[in-house]
Amino acid sequence: MKPLLIELGTEELPVKALPGLAQSFFDGVVAGLDKRGIALDRSGAKPLYSPRRLAVALPGVAGTQPDQKSEVLGPYVNIALDANGAPTRALDGFAQKAGVDWTQLERTTDAKGERFVHRSVKPGASTASLLGEILAEAIAGMPIPKPMRWGANDFGFARPVHWLVVLLGGDIVDVELLGVKADRMSRGHRFMADKPVWFTDPADYVESLRTAKVLVDPDERRGRIRAEVERAAQAAGGVARIEPGILEEVNGLVEWPKAVGCSFPREFLRVPQEALIATMEANQKFFPVLDSSDRLSEHFVGIANIESKDESEVRKGYERVIRPRFADAGFFFDEDLKRGLTSMGEGLSSVTYQARLGSVADKAARIAALAGSIAAEVGVDPALARRAALVSKTDLQSRMVGEFPELQGIAGRYYALHDAALADLGDAARFELAQALDEIYMPRFAGDDIATSKLGQVLAIAERLDTLAGGFVAGLRPTGNKDPFALRRNALGLARTLLEGGHDLMLHGLVERAVALQPVQAPDVGAYDITHFVYDRLRGYYADRGVTPQQFDAVLNAVHESLPDFDARLKAIREFAALPEAEALAAANKRIRNILRKAEGEVPTTLDPSLYTEDAERALAEAVQSAIADTEPMLDRRDYAGTLARLAQLRPAVDTFFDKVMVNVDDAAVRRNRLALLQRLADRLGSVAAIEHLSV
Known part of the structure; x- marks a missing residue:
């Protein structure tokens, strides 16, 4: 058993695809070895990668295949031998193809009788001689939807390939892949390691690259990023917000992470923090720093891919690139505040929600009618519910949501708190309404919480009822993977809000109300269709909690009063x-x-x-x-x-x-x-x- 090292050096690989490419490359190499019966020790082995390389390092691989035994079945004896026991043409042909005299063939018996068989043992090939085809298979199986081509080559890969290392033990394996011949020479950090990295022993791979300022182990690199960000945030007197998705993207952008603490003018904190955080995370891959109250502070952390001799210049660059975006967000917010929700809402009647279902204003009116009737049944002020529903879509006309679509509802909450047209409500009711404008879209994604306030839950229920009823009567029922109106997600959100909110309301009755409010009616679509669609979404919800299909069906086929009763x-x-x-x-x-x-x-x-x-x-x-x-x-x-x-x-x-x-x-x-x-x-x-x- 000898250690095996394979490193494919490239231009910077696509960040979001990088972990998947590395895993596929690793799996492909291991599968290729297994397929050929080559023994291997993969204890502790895992995909290794950085922005400019994909690597497989296995602690032990056999030097050769085991002997390759083969058994080829020939003609049955009654066909192979004539009446005198002499070989027929069928047997002669089989023996000639096997490369032996017919007398050297063996016999075996199956259900149909006795037949000739050729058994042979061929020495296994060396692993080194097989690695070329193993690597070619691994590359061919990688998920690369749009391969790049470079030079005059007729082949492609995710990014141009510049070097290839293939070592079995201490020996270079004679392999050529994607136009590059294997060597023992790699490259370190693009800026901090100006000399090639030579490997004499695959076991030294990770440490040798670490010396060349490359952390090729993604887990080590991710841990370093987290530690660096937390240290910089602590130095600024706050706590870093480290979203897993952003952390993973940054992990695919750097080979030698170094945190740089930065700040922006405090005047930007008047802007909704969600907009600032979205800009920092999505656009710049920065880590916001929160204060002790979990509010955004004026500090953030950037991760450089270099230990700069003048960190202040890096800091200036990060701060300079973020200010124009913050300034735009501030301008949008200020202009929206001047307009107010009433002015924004005036344009909703000219915005089509769906051709058969009318405008966004029509949808808001339907939600208001549903919210008012539901509120009366759950102890919420119906008038407040109707008013909240009528302004629930107005922020769609705001500049802020136009620039940051993910802030729909969140922006509405901020505008409601500042809108003079809502001053007559009083502070408590106004705050409740504002909060509900945000919560109407909860849960926003799988695993998200439902709305926390009762008013927010009422709006969330009404919103999803209208979306489901409208989608069904307009013929937008999901088919296969197509679900343009996200009806599956809305159905589960509706069920979860009713269930986890403890609302003892008959689902079928709610659906009937929503269908009756639609501007069109479809004779082939009834409330029962939508009700069953919602229950079907609950199957997965309960399966995740250990409920068997038989248990679910047992309750589904009984009379139950509401979703809490069903539960x-x-x-x-x-x-x-x-x-x-x-x-x-x-x-x-x-x-x-x-x-x-x-x-x-x-x-x-x-x-x-x-x-x-x-x-x-x-x-x-x-x-x-x-x-x-x-x-x-x-x-x-x-x-x-x-x-x-x-x-x-x-x-x-x-x-x-x-x-x-x-x-x-x-x-x-x-x-x-x-x-x-x-x-x-x-x-x-x-x-x-x-x-x-x-x-x-």
């Missing part, structure tokens, strides 16, 4: 499923449902005790009546877990009944009475969930 029943069915009686009762209820479905005529709603002929049916009737009496108050207070636990006690009586009693007897009166008993039992067993779905 309570689901928690209860999960507890019930863990009971030893659950499987038998689920199977029994499935059997009962089948019997009742096949019954002729209507099943009686009352029982006649005088028709009981078996002790087992009397015992079951008494047990069912007792269970009904015990569980009625439990159901009234939504103690679903207690209800199912009590119903689990019915198992002995149910088992005995089916062992001792035949339901479909000839006596019609007795048969119908027994069906009535089973109907009563099934109704109570299904009072929380359709437990028959738990039966495999």
